Amino acid sequence: MALQSLDIWRRSATTTPSPQQREPIEVAKLIDVTKCIGCKACQSACQEWNDVREEIGVNVGTYQNPHDLTANSWTLMRFAEIEENGNLEWLIRKDGCMHCADPGCLKACPSPGAIIQYKNGIVDFAEENCIGCGYCIKGCPFNIPRLSEKDNKVYKCTLCSDRVSVGLEPACIKACPTQALVFGSKDDMKDHAAERIAELKERGFENAGLYDPQGVGGTHVMYVLHHADKPELYNGLAKDPQINPMVSIWKGITKPLALMAMAGAILGGFFHYIGIGPNEVEEDEEEEKA
Amino acid sequence: MTNTWMDIKNANVILVMGGNAAEAHPVGFKWVVEAKAHNKAKLIVVDPRFTRTASVADYYAPIRSGTDIAFLNGVIRYILEKGQVQHEYVKAYTNASFIVREDFKFEDGLFSGYNEKEHKYDKTSWAYELDDKGMAKVDETLQNPRCVINLLKHHVERYTPEMVSSITGTPQKQFLEICEMLAATSAPDRTLTSLYALGWTQHSIGAQNIRALAMLQLLLGNIGMPGGGVNALRGHSNIQGLSDLGLMSDLLPGYMTMPKDEDLDRATYLDKRTPKLLRPGQMNYFANYPKFFVSLMKAWYGPAATKDNDFAYDWMPKLDKVYDGLRVFDLMHEGKINGYFCQGFNPLASFPNKNKLSESLSKLKYLVVMDPLATETSEFWKNHGESNDVDASKIQTEVFRLPTTLFAEEEGSLVNSSRWLQWHWKGADAPGECRTDVAIMSDLFLKLREMYKKEGGAFPDPILNLHWPYHDAEEATPEELAKEYNGKALADIMDPNDKTKVLIKAGQQLSSFAQLADDGTTSCGTWIFCGSWTEAGNQMARRDTADPSGLGIAPNWAWAWPANRRILYNRASCDPSGKPWDAKRKLIGWDGTKWGGYDVPDFKADIPPGDAMNPFIMTNEGVGRLFALDKMAEGPFPEHYEPFENPLGTNPLHPKVVSNPAARVFDKDREHFGTNAEFPYVGTTYRLTEHFHFWTKHSKINASLQPEQFVEVGEALAQEKGIANGDRVIVRSKRGYIKAVAVVTKRIKALDVAGKRVHQIGVPIHWGFTGAARQGFLANTLTPFVGDANTQTPEFKSFLVNIEKDTDGKVPAVPEATASATMKTADAGDVDLGRRGWLFGRKRKEEV
CATH class of the missing domain: 2.40.40.20 (Barwin-like endoglucanases)
Structure with missing residues (x-):
């Protein structure tokens, strides 16, 4: 990959126009589950690069650890044992943010600039702007973002926007030993997927196909599936993901109202400060916190 | 591996049995994925569990653990019965036509020569009929019933699909479908590769599991072929190097063997180990054993090893028996061992029966553990609740824990499964007061030598005379050691084709083990590594990815033993007339005067096609062995023996001999x-x-x-x-x-x-x-x-x-690493061994 400008396409709760001068290409991560051996190198690399550490959990009867995405695990191998007509399959899918073209999280977010969509398709969270309301979680059709108990902010895969901006592939791609994960322009990834799908069909997987759901405008993380007709087999991958209709209502009516209310609160605070002065923290309150 | 990781991409069929490559070798497994994606290869997995490898396989069949020989003998029976063998290959390149002695027998689960008292075989009858010149007799018409191929047919006759299925639990239909897929690789332009690991070795019949596969591959004509071979996936980084350097109690570097008690002098020792030719016109490369051995002694003892003192042969320890890990711990358990040095190893976890191991360690006077981590072995004496419920007050063993560097904190070479010696460079400094294993061992040696010098002792010569030519006696550098393994000329070596020309001057690095001599004029620490560090420099550090053949050879990437040869037995990839069996897999060829090509020919370079010399130049008869002669402990053919603990309580083939009689x-x-x-x-x-x-x-x-x-x-x-x-x-x-x-x-x-x-x-x-x-x-x-x-x-x-x-089981705690694993040292602060794994992961960032 060449260097990627991180020109911003949209920001949550912001109306300032985006730059138009450059036209970066759309990128995509392709996850070929038919080449994936579930080794979790991607999970490990994700923790390493993003400088997060998962807790030492427990085993609840599965290879899947941690059991779900967390504020520290932005990607997760999900394991599903499927047996149909005596034919056993162990379907292993790397789960994480799909970087939707039409991101429900961004639409739902009320905090200006907390969620950003770059022109290259990456949907990124700027946690410093996150107010921890959790609306993005509700807005996500894939149930990906996770609220941190530690700082009450939401975290998810950034598609390693910091690496991509300097011409590197995301950390998970770099770590994948079998090239089940590949990264490049979305067009190239679709071409590569087409080759893979032809090969799978030759091997008897008649329903092999690409997962690039149009209900969210397509995604910048796509899957090659052996059973593209039944994505739900892969540990509940959404068959036809759509943004929750509540988000549209929120966006159309509620959000402007809520923003007004928030502005009101900020103004209230401002007048409070002007009128009464800063809040004093009681000494014993501080001690309690310590 | 006979072949290489990269070569897997050339296979048409990949059998993963006795291993779980995707799980245990995820990085190398990329070549399996590559073979599937671009060579239309079929992946077959046979395993007791549907593994991660099975999750991406084309075909999976279950098997009962410990019954692989029954399965493989069944496959051999199938291909022999159907005639789906590579006939020309089998006839020319295996011992199929060799005639076996009349007194060799197999009856009721035992081969001829069994000694019940000692649980071992007298192998005299496991041999060929010899003519009066001492050459093996053959019948090229294969009519003689004592021909190896006929004895083999008879041996596997019992392994019918019904019997195989009954023993292994693999449904018959699945077994037969796999037979069919494997048999199809008998075509000269199709190959099967086999990837195995501890799933085959860790059995009381482990070596015979691999023998069975090797025989199958010979019959299918897949040895020496790109995309073929018998491929051991080594589990530890550098366990291949460990074997190569002879770090087994009965081995010397380069797969030479330790002298035994009865090998009283060098001549006796060498005579037993230098194989005699069994067929006319063969190469028999191990006939050079004396050259390898004397050069080793010159590396170890330098000027002190002379013709007059039998090249220091008397200073070599002589074995009364094999001191393998099981034996050592058994002796320890009997209280016959006082001290144990444990280096890069966690035996409390890695040998069987932890409780016996713990009892054994408790009988030691002292235990020295050299390791980067706080291993269980180093804390065997400490109560860790139910998972290590010992009473420290009753254990008198004194334990010394010496922190060492990790592989990434030092430079040197690692040998991978493909036999490539790859040089690597230090990635970070070690924390605390960790030292390299070389530094620790050097200190020990220097101290011992000083004590011997001062105090004398029963037998000081081997210590006092050890050659120690390193610039810093307290720590030889990896470069010095690598050069020593490669070897150098101690006198000028003349060109064999022009005796007036000096090929290699005294003091220079050797470039090939063909230059080794048995007269003390060369020294070489490991003959198979000769060529890895020549006058042209460190060959292991080469990083050229060019692959002119497209067959995954990349001859200038690192260096492969032996002689930078990437595919062993590669002469067998061509037919006797020198034509490749498969034009698309042309590795080597005859150019009219010599053999050459993309890979280093595994053959005498100037012997033309059609000569009597056969491709298996490390054997005395020049061919691959379907009948193993006396090389295996429990028989020349693999036989199904049940695991020592098995669910049947009997062996369906021979109830009187249930398990391996020689285990x-x-x-x-x-x-x-x-x-x-x-x-x-x-x-x-x-x-x-x-x-x-x-x-x-x-x-x-x-x-x-x-x-x-x-x-x-x-x-x-x-x-x-x-x-x-x-x-x-x-x-x-x-x-x-x-x-x-x-x-x-x-x-x-x-x-x-x-x-x-x-x-x-x-x-x-x-x-x-x-x-x-x-x-x-x-x-x-x-x-x-x-x-x-x-x-x-x-x-x-x-x-x-x-x-x-476990109705009242609780979630176990995360051990408090810092509390349990802090080592107090005399003159430095605390070294936190328990956190080293963590430290290693974090270190770079903290230093930035």
């Missing part, structure tokens, strides 16, 4: 073997991708990916025992118990074996009582103290257990 087993351990009445289920231990043995549980990220000990139980057995997914269970064997979480799975099915329903339970090994993951039980608490007859590798893959629900 490594000590009588007093037999009483610790369980029966199927008490322990009805088959247990098998294995590794997971998330962890590397007992190391990575010290690293927080790895620990988070697989935090807690579990066992895998099939749905049918779980239902029978009332165990739900995620329940806590106790798994017991005759030797002890472990507690873990039950992962109830569809991936382990009950098998129908000889009219019985057999359940298997999977026991991953990675947890213990030190590290960053949740505290667990060492899995080898369960395993029996018995080993392979040839390699003494323990039978970790097949034993008997029982399982029950």
Whole structure:
């Protein structure tokens, strides 16, 4: 990959126009589950690069650890044992943010600039702007973002926007030993997927196909599936993901109202400060916190 | 590996049996994925469990642990019966036509020559008929009933599909479908590659599992071929280097063997080990053994090794028996060993029967552990609750823990499974006062030498005369050692074609083991490494990825032993007339005057096609052996013997000889073997991708990916025992118990074996009582103290257990690494060994 400008396409709760001068290409991560051996190198690399550490959990009867995405695990191998007509399959899918073209999280977010969509398709969270309301979680059709108990902010895969901006592939791609994960322009990834799908069909997987759901405008993380007709087999991958209709209502009516209310609160605070002065923290309150 | 990792991409069919390549070798597995994606290869997995490898396979079949020979002998029977062998190859390149002695027999599960008292064979009858010149007799018409191929046919006759299915539990239909896929690779332009690992070695018949596959590959004409071969996937980084350097109690570097008590002088020793030619016109490269050996002695003893003192032969230790790991711990258990140096090894977790090991270590006067991590072995004496329930006050062993550098904190070469010596550079400095193993061993040596000098002693010569030419006596550099392994000329070496020309001057590095001499004019620390560091520099540091043949040879990437040859026996990739069996796989060829090509020919360069010389130049007869002569401990043909603990209590083929009659087993351990009445289920231990043995549980990220000990139980057995997914269970064997979480799975099915329903339970090994993951039980608490007859590798893959629900089980804690693993040292601060895994992962960032 060449260097990627991180020109911003949209920001949550912001109306300032985006730059138009450059036209970066759309990128995509392709996850070929038919080449994936579930080794979790991607999970490990994700923790390493993003400088997060998962807790030492427990085993609840599965290879899947941690059991779900967390504020520290932005990607997760999900394991599903499927047996149909005596034919056993162990379907292993790397789960994480799909970087939707039409991101429900961004639409739902009320905090200006907390969620950003770059022109290259990456949907990124700027946690410093996150107010921890959790609306993005509700807005996500894939149930990906996770609220941190530690700082009450939401975290998810950034598609390693910091690496991509300097011409590197995301950390998970770099770590994948079998090239089940590949990264490049979305067009190239679709071409590569087409080759893979032809090969799978030759091997008897008649329903092999690409997962690039149009209900969210397509995604910048796509899957090659052996059973593209039944994505739900892969540990509940959404068959036809759509943004929750509540988000549209929120966006159309509620959000402007809520923003007004928030502005009101900020103004209230401002007048409070002007009128009464800063809040004093009681000494014993501080001690309690310590 | 006979071939290489990259070469897997050339295969048409890939058999993963006795291993789980995707799980245990995820990086190398990329070449399997590549073969599937771009060579239309079919991947077949045969394993007791539906593994991660099976999840991407084209075909999976279950098998009962420990019955691979029955399966493979069945395949051999199938291809012989159908005539689906590579006929021309078998006739020219194997010992199929060789005539075996009349007194060789196989009856009721025993080969001729068995000595019941000593549990071993007199192998005299396991030999060819010889003519009056001492050459083996052959019948090229293959009519003689004593021809190897006819004896083999007779031997495998019993392994009918019905019998195979009855022993292995593999459904007959699936067995036959696999036979068909494997047999199709007998076509000269199709190859089968086999990837195996500890799933074959860790059995009391481990070496014979591999023999059976090697024979199959010879019959299919797949040895020496790109995309073929018998490929051992080595589990530890540099375990291949360990074997190459002879770090086994009975080996010397380069697969030479240690002298025994009866080898009183060098001549006797060499005579026994220098093979005699068995067919006219063959190369028999091991006939050069004396050159390799004398050059080794010159490397070890330098000027002190002279013709007059038999090149220091008397200073070599002489073995009275093989001191393999099982033997050493057995002797320790008997109180016959005082001290134990444990270097880069965690035996408390890595040999069988943890309780016996713990008792053994408790009888030592001292134990020295050199390791980067706080291993379980170094804390065997300390009570860690139920998972290591010992009374420290009753253990008098003094334990010294010497922190060492990790591979990434030092430079040097590692030998991978492909036999490539790859130089690597230091990635970070070691924390605390860690030292390299070389520095520690050097200090010990220098101290001992000083003591011998001062105080004399019973036999000081071997220590006092050891050649120690290093610039810094306290720590030889990796470069110095690598050059020593390669070897150098001690006198000018003349060009054999022009005796007036000096080929290599005295003092210069050698470039080939062909230059080695048995008169003391060359020194070489490991003959197979000769060529790795020549006058042209460090060949192991080469990083040219160019692959002119497109066959994955890349001859200028690092350096492969022997002689930078990438595919062993590659002369056999061409027919006797020199034409490649498959034009698309042309590795080498004859140019009218010599052999050459993309790979280094495994043959005498100037012998033209059509000559009597055959491709297997390391054997005395020049051909691949379907009949192993006296090379194996339990017979020249593989035979199905049951694991020492097996669910049948008998062997369906020969009830009188149930298990390997020559296996490594000590009588007093037999009483610790369980029966199927008490322990009805088959247990098998294995590794997971998330962890590397007992190391990575010290690293927080790895620990988070697989935090807690579990066992895998099939749905049918779980239902029978009332165990739900995620329940806590106790798994017991005759030797002890472990507690873990039950992962109830569809991936382990009950098998129908000889009219019985057999359940298997999977026991991953990675947890213990030190590290960053949740505290667990060492899995080898369960395993029996018995080993392979040839390699003494323990039978970790097949034993008997029982399982029950642990109704009051609790979530185990994460050990407090800092509290348990801090080592006080005399003159420095605390070295936090327990956190080293973590430190290593974090270090770079902290330094920035």
